[in-house]
Amino acid sequence: MTFRSYIFPFLLALALHVLAVGALMIGFEPEASERKLIKPQIVTSKLIVLEPKSVARPAPPAVTPKPQPVPDNSAQQAAAAKAAQQKAAREAAERARRLAEQEAAEKQKVNDEIARQQRLAELASASFDDALAEEVSNIEEANAEQVAASFRQLIYQRIVSNWSRPPSARNGMQALLRVELVPTGDVVGVTVVESSGNAAFDQSAEAAVRKARKFDVPKESAAFEKFFRRFTVLFKPEDLLR
Numbered sequence: 001m002t003f004r005s006y007i008f009p010f011l012l013a014l015a016l017h018v019l020a021v022g023a024l025m026i027g028f029e030p031e032a033s034e035r036k037l038i039k040p041q042i043v044t045s046k047l048i049v050l051e052p053k054s055v056a057r058p059a060p061p062a063v064t065p066k067p068q069p070v071p072d073n074s075a076q077q078a079a080a081a082k083a084a085q086q087k088a089a090r091e092a093a094e095r096a097r098r099l100a101e102q103e104a105a106e107k108q109k110v111n112d113e114i115a116r117q118q119r120l121a122e123l124a125s126a127s128f129d130d131a132l133a134e135e136v137s138n139i140e141e142a143n144a145e146q147v148a149a150s151f152r153q154l155i156y157q158r159i160v161s162n163w164s165r166p167p168s169a170r171n172g173m174q175a176l177l178r179v180e181l182v183p184t185g186d187v188v189g190v191t192v193v194e195s196s197g198n199a200a201f202d203q204s205a206e207a208a209v210r211k212a213r214k215f216d217v218p219k220e221s222a223a224f225e226k227f228f229r230r231f232t233v234l235f236k237p238e239d240l241l242r
Contacts, residue, residue: 163208
């Protein structure tokens with residue numbers, strides 16, 4: 001490669017360097033670009049929908065529907081008829097059952113009323129019989145009381161006739177004795193239940209009962225057991241003054 005082939009590029013580079021140095025020396029300054037502050041503006045937008053114009057389309061050709069086969073519902077109809085018959089039979093049976101229950105309830109009600117009337121009649125009869133028996137018992141008891149009173153009076157008179165009042169006896173004294181008999185009227189026990197406070201007085205009263213030994217009593221066992229198996233006798237000095 002020869003020196004001539006480099007001369008042109010060398011001169012061009014040299015010229016560029018000279019121009020650059022000259023510009024620096026002159027104080028070349030590029031103009032500063034002004035920046036402007038752009039304030040944002042509110043932009044109101046609205047969506048506009050443009051509907052395409054309807055284009056008349058030709059009507060599709062009429063399609064004749066194919067005839068559908070008619071389903072065979074005979075089996076379903078038979079099943080439905082059978083179900084309806086069964087339902088009617090059940091309802092009839094239910095009505096018959098309710099009617100039978102109602103008739104049975106009414107019959108039971110009548111029977112209960114008849115039984116109640118019978119019980120009332122029995123109670124009325126029993127009440128009458130009880131009242132009659134009670135009246136008879138009261139009469140018999142009253143008669144028994146009268147009989148017992150007469151026997152008690154005889155016993156008391158006999159005891160008083162056997163009693164010798166001690167010198168220490170004073171009016172106001174009294175002694176209560178319990179006497180026990182057997183059905184024959186024999187005395188088997190004499191006990192001072194309430195003392196007079198005077199030993200001689202109590203002993204004299206007890207001796208008067210024991211001296212009698214035996215009393216006349218009713219022959220009826222019930223009257224004897226009720227009135228004379230055990231009874232009390234009250235001794236008072238005033239009784240000897242009668």
